[in-house]
Amino acid sequence: MRKVAVLGMGHSQFCFNSPRTQVELMSEVALxxxxxxxxxxxxxxAAFIGNCLGTIAEGQATIQQFAVNDMGCLNIPALRYExxxxxxxxxxxxxxxxxxxxxxxxxxxxxxxxATALGTPLxxxxxxxxxxxxxxxxSGYTFPAAFALLAHLYASHYNIPLPKLKEQMAAVSVQSHxxxxxxxxxxxxxxxxxxxxLNSFMxxxxxxxxxxxxxxxxxxxxxxxxxxxAKKIYSKPCWITGVGLAxxxxxxxxxxxxxxxxxxxxxxxxxxxxxxxxxxxxxxxELHDCFSIASLIxxxxxxxxxxGTAGEAWLKGETKVDGKIPINISGGLKSKGHPIGATGVSxxxxxxxxxRNEMVDLGLQVEGARTGLVDTLGGDGCLCHLVVQx
Amino acid sequence: MDYKLPFKExxxxxxxxxxxxxxxxxxxxxxxxxxxxxxxxxxxxxEVTELSGKxxxxxxxxxxxxxxxxxxxxxxxxxxxxxxxxxxxxxxxIDMETDKITFDIIxxxxxxxxxxxxxxxxxxxxSARPVFSFDDQI
Ligand SMILES: [Zn+2]
Numbered sequence: 001m002r003k004v005a006v007l008g009m010g011h012s013q014f015c016f017n018s019p020r021t022q023v024e025l026m027s028e029v030a031l032x033x034x035x036x037x038x039x040x041x042x043x044x045x046a047a048f049i050g051n052c053l054g055t056i057a058e059g060q061a062t063i064q065q066f067a068v069n070d071m072g073c074l075n076i077p078a079l080r081y082e083x084x085x086x087x088x089x090x091x092x093x094x095x096x097x098x099x100x101x102x103x104x105x106x107x108x109x110x111x112x113x114x115a116t117a118l119g120t121p122l123x124x125x126x127x128x129x130x131x132x133x134x135x136x137x138x139s140g141y142t143f144p145a146a147f148a149l150l151a152h153l154y155a156s157h158y159n160i161p162l163p164k165l166k167e168q169m170a171a172v173s174v175q176s177h178x179x180x181x182x183x184x185x186x187x188x189x190x191x192x193x194x195x196x197x198l199n200s201f202m203x204x205x206x207x208x209x210x211x212x213x214x215x216x217x218x219x220x221x222x223x224x225x226x227x228x229x230a231k232k233i234y235s236k237p238c239w240i241t242g243v244g245l246a247x248x249x250x251x252x253x254x255x256x257x258x259x260x261x262x263x264x265x266x267x268x269x270x271x272x273x274x275x276x277x278x279x280x281x282x283x284x285x286e287l288h289d290c291f292s293i294a295s296l297i298x299x300x301x302x303x304x305x306x307x308g309t310a311g312e313a314w315l316k317g318e319t320k321v322d323g324k325i326p327i328n329i330s331g332g333l334k335s336k337g338h339p340i341g342a343t344g345v346s347x348x349x350x351x352x353x354x355x356r357n358e359m360v361d362l363g364l365q366v367e368g369a370r371t372g373l374v375d376t377l378g379g380d381g382c383l384c385h386l387v388v389q390x
Numbered sequence: 391m392d393y394k395l396p397f398k399e400x401x402x403x404x405x406x407x408x409x410x411x412x413x414x415x416x417x418x419x420x421x422x423x424x425x426x427x428x429x430x431x432x433x434x435x436x437e438v439t440e441l442s443g444k445x446x447x448x449x450x451x452x453x454x455x456x457x458x459x460x461x462x463x464x465x466x467x468x469x470x471x472x473x474x475x476x477x478x479x480x481x482x483x484i485d486m487e488t489d490k491i492t493f494d495i496i497x498x499x500x501x502x503x504x505x506x507x508x509x510x511x512x513x514x515x516x517s518a519r520p521v522f523s524f525d526d527q528i
Contacts, residue, residue, distance in 0.1 A: 120455075121456070121457065121458035121459075121461070122458045124455065124456070124457045124458065125457035125458040125459065125510075125512070128457050129512065133512075133513065134397050134423075134517060135397075135423040135479075135480070135517075136480045137507075137513070137517075138507035138517040138518070138519035139468050139480045139481055139482050139507075139519050139520075140453060140456065140457075140460060140463060140466050140468055140482065141468060141480060142453065142455070142456075142457055144453070144455065145451050145453050145468050148451035148453075149449045149450070149451050149468065149470060150449075151451075152449045152450060152451065152493065152496065153448065153449040153470075155493070156448075156449065156493075156496050162493050201454070202454050203453070203454060203455050204451045204452065204453040204454065204455065205450075205451050205452045205453075205491075206451075207451070249425075249429070250423075251470070251480070252423075252470055252477070252478040252479055252480050253425075253429055253477075253478075255472070255477065255478040
């Protein structure tokens with residue numbers, strides 16, 4: 001298997017109500033990625049596109065065909081990947097495998113979403129399509145509800161009093177906003193307090209508005225290349241050294257493992273093994289904090305904390321930029337935003353920025369970061385991981 | 391290979407508040423809601439069996455925000471129930487006012503009935519859903 005490098009990258013402003021179409025959003029970040037790789041559109045051999053709800057948001061299926069044509073990558077193979085909120089990460093993993101296998105030397109990965117075009121009621125309906133449509137959606141199952149069910153289960157399983165868990169969950173959101181406020185690409189650039197979280201609208205007990213990430217419009221792109229090409233044209237490549245992907249069935253069918261998500265543990269184990277590392281080697285992590293409780297559940301399964309103790313780690317500052325394991329220093333999905341098809345690519349973008357020491361000016365640099373981890377969750381059982389090293 | 395308990399049959403029974411599942415002839419486990427294969431051992435030698443619909447609440451949430459078209463149901467409480475036969479299934483808790491529901495409903499015994507979600511433009515028709523009421527004395 002060949003080594004695979006991340007070269008140039010592009011990242012849009014994450015926002016509400018973007019004035020751009022999905023194709024326009026993607027073309028802008030794609031050309032940023034291509035030109036900063038010292039390449040032109042004609043050099044791209046294939047494109048791997050993450051997009052989930054574009055069919056409904058803009059009535060546009062096969063967006064990949066229009067996107068690559070728009071950006072000047074004429075007639076190339078272009079594929080769209082859909083794994084709900086993990087669509088972008090899955091696209092990265094697929095592109096990685098094609099380059100590693102020697103099918104291509106230079107490929108584009110781009111993700112895009114215009115979720116706010118749907119409006120909150122329809123967006124809530126569409127996000128719920130990533131749950132089981134026949135056996136769980138009839139009960140009114142939504143994603144806030146999914147993580148609310150997990151939050152109560154987490155409190156009961158680890159015997160944590162609910163007010164204590166709520167305090168821990170609030171600490172996750174407070175930290176994300178503290179860092180997101182410093183990230184110019186973030187959608188929600190303001191700080192919040194634990195009190196703000198606990199006074200916000202109750203969405204689905206015990207999840208309140210400030211336990212939730214927003215709906216977001218945005219795009220992100222990266223160029224991946226073989227080692228041979230990377231060494232010729234690019235001075236600061238990062239290397240994807242491990243990938244993982246695993247799936248599971250509907251939430252209730254995961255009863256042997258909940259509140260842990262088995263697919264996450266299988267996927268990250270594969271990624272760690274491929275990279276020849278363990279959780280102790282990770283210097284910085286971007287994980288899927290769609291809801292505050294999701295950060296606790298994720299960080300434990302990634303191997304950073306003992307089960308049932310992650311909330312204390314957030315309260316003690318162990319996840320801060322200078323902590324034991326810096327997590328979501330970009331602001332995470334909570335403050336940076338969550339344009340679902342683009343989210344995984346955005347996570348990769350921010351990890352590479354860390355590994356290239358390019359977050360110093362923003363006051364967000366994890367000193368000496370050499371190894372990063374991307375964790376993305378799609379629906380209630382599509383987990384994807386990337387280990388990235390410099 | 392035929393699907394042993396398709397949605398249509400499961401749903402027809404559920405509308406009458408009868409809960410069907412699948413018993414695995416290889417490992418004895420019960421799968422519910424139905425699948426092609428046993429949820430424990432992936433075995434395919436399954437037979438349809440009627441379940442009690444009784445169990446205990448393992449987790450819950452009361453939602454104050456709804457997907458498009460379901461705003462009139464708000465607020466509503468979703469529960470996951472561990473059935474006496476083993477599997478966990480999702481449904482709604484119906485016989486307690488949502489503002490009285492607290493963490494200590496976890497563990498309470500419940501019994502199953504059903505209601506119908508009429509569906510929307512995305513749902514390919516209606517689906518019955520389990521609804522639960524308490525089956526114990528406080
Ligand atoms: Zn079996």
